[in-house]
Amino acid sequence: MSTKLTLSIRGLTKKYKASGREVLVLDNISFDVGEEFIAILGPSGCGKSTLLRIIAGVEKPDSGTVEFHLGHEPRVGFVFQFPTLLPWMTILSNVALPLLARGVGEGEAREKARRALTLVGLGEFEDFYPNELSGGMKQRVNIARALAVEPDFLLLDEPFSNLDPLTAETLRSEVLDLWLSSVLPLKAIIMVTHNVEEAVLMADRIIVLSPRPAKIVRDVRVDIKRPRSRKMPEVQELVDRIYEYVS
Numbered sequence: 001m002s003t004k005l006t007l008s009i010r011g012l013t014k015k016y017k018a019s020g021r022e023v024l025v026l027d028n029i030s031f032d033v034g035e036e037f038i039a040i041l042g043p044s045g046c047g048k049s050t051l052l053r054i055i056a057g058v059e060k061p062d063s064g065t066v067e068f069h070l071g072h073e074p075r076v077g078f079v080f081q082f083p084t085l086l087p088w089m090t091i092l093s094n095v096a097l098p099l100l101a102r103g104v105g106e107g108e109a110r111e112k113a114r115r116a117l118t119l120v121g122l123g124e125f126e127d128f129y130p131n132e133l134s135g136g137m138k139q140r141v142n143i144a145r146a147l148a149v150e151p152d153f154l155l156l157d158e159p160f161s162n163l164d165p166l167t168a169e170t171l172r173s174e175v176l177d178l179w180l181s182s183v184l185p186l187k188a189i190i191m192v193t194h195n196v197e198e199a200v201l202m203a204d205r206i207i208v209l210s211p212r213p214a215k216i217v218r219d220v221r222v223d224i225k226r227p228r229s230r231k232m233p234e235v236q237e238l239v240d241r242i243y244e245y246v247s
């Protein structure tokens with residue numbers, strides 16, 4: 001995996017006001033991102049989604065910077081933790097929507113949306129409405145919507161945590177195949193998760209955060225050959241080691 005620098009995160013700090021009190025959520029988070037799949041792992045409520053939203057630019061930090069190094073305006077695809085699809089639109093229109101919002105013409109937006117739906121195995125379903133889909137299919141649509149913009153960076157916020165185990169397993173391997181196949185111009189994936197096994201099975205690198213306020217406690221490179229499986233002793237060892245860091 002190339003280590004070409006794509007993104008630097010420096011000194012991110014974020015406080016929220018809740019019930020009249022200030023709560024520190026991110027405490028001086030800094031790391032560099034190469035061309036790699038990073039999992040950000042941490043306990044519930046530590047600030048993982050906040051960090052991802054700041055990287056995506058949809059939320060501002062109190063201090064610190066997020067700097068992209070691509071030489072052009074980066075395209076970022078975001079799969080939110082609780083994404084919503086517009087129920088009155090077909091899934092093709094849902095996936096095309098962010099492209100139209102970026103000023104892409106209607107024909108091209110539909111073409112790109114169709115390609116993204118095909119990538120996630122839903123090419124046959126473009127005229128379906130969200131309420132006609134299973135939970136797993138909906139999450140595929142959400143992933144397609146993020147991929148349709150042909151992102152340089154794909155940000156995933158616990159994308160498999162609301163799915164049944166079998167569907168989650170299938171979608172994990174599909175996302176991994178997309179990443180490894182180079183059919184997309186993706187430079188990096190940053191995935192937030194609280195699932196240690198998922199992080200070890202999927203990522204090139206795992207950044208472990210402390211309980212709130214989030215600080216980086218470990219930054220672990222995953223040098224385990226792919227395809228990985230739960231049964232591999234090196235996977236089990238790393239899962240055990242990372243459990244020690246999070247507990």
Ligand SMILES: Nc1ncnc2c1ncn2[C@@H]1O[C@H](COP(=O)(O)OP(=O)(O)OP(=O)(O)O)[C@@H](O)[C@H]1O
Binds near residue numbers: 046
């Ligand atoms: N808009 C907001 N206003 C006030 N507090 C917020 C806001 N967003 C998040 N918080 C608080 O910041 C903390 C971190 O939230 P965040 O969603 O980033 O954590 P998380 O690690 O992603 O949690 P989980 O794994 O449970 O999804 C929580 O205590 C939450 O209550």
